[in-house]
Amino acid sequence: MEVKVVKNILAQNESIAEENQRIFKENGIFAVNLMSSPGSGKTSILERTVGLIKDELKVGVVEGDICTTADADRLKKFEIQIVQINTEPFGGDCHLEAHMLQKALDCLDLSSIELLLIENLGNLVCPAEFKLGEDQRVAILSITEGEDKPLKYPLIFRVADLLLINKIDLEKHLEVDVQQIVENVAKINPELPVIKLSAKSGEGFDQWKEWLVRGVKERTS
């Protein structure tokens, strides 16, 4: 006997994501989901961003980290609200899901957060499929990863609202064609805004900060 189902496999995740989005709206929070390969610089960008912005905006951070609390520890010095999502030990998880974020939100005082930065797990595939209920999705690509990454993982560049090209300080030391990266991204998504920056030197952070501040203003106005 054939049983008709016709159901989106991700439906449950999507309905929890919608609840999260409602929570963000109610609390006047601008939530940003940072997605990249392992080692592209998510935590480094967070560290510099929080340092730059914490006197102006009330920032909270959700750290998705496989197994360890190392990334969350790097942010402790800032005395902001941080919650760590413990994913499967030994790397069973490869992305955050909406229900994990929802649990993490319970640990935060949401009324005193304006900007919530979420570090997803290092992976370019699954995070693109799993909405968390965030307002904006930011993909990060570092110039050391090769010019062809966008062509190999098109979906993430298609669903992202902004692309940060990190480690731009290394451009002069490497044989990498940053323009080629930008062109390949444009083949996938010509409307995707791009900011080139370096978590090491701080180059490009004015523009990134402006983007975040604008997002918070739009949410709270």
Next chain:
Amino acid sequence: MSIVDSLIKIILEEWKRQGEKGRVSRINIQVGKLTAIIPRTFQFCFNILAKDTVLENAQLEIAEVPVKVKCSQCNSVREIDEPVFVCPECGEKALEIVSGRELFIESFELV
């Protein structure tokens, strides 16, 4: 993994609704080509997670859905087979994805 997990949950729920009778022998799903799901890996994960359930040994029939885009200029809907989002008709780059992101369970077979 958690995609497979959700798939199994949905089918088990439906199986209960059907009166908890029989075993599932086949599952028909639609997977868009943009989802980066590899059918072989998917079946592999499924075999592990379905063990000791009524879904054990079920065959996954995975229908791959091509990537189709709709052009904002000439309105034509065309299939693209490489990740370059340019309208094959007029060269326009502002395209809307109309298919290729599916992750749908269509039906399953009870025996």
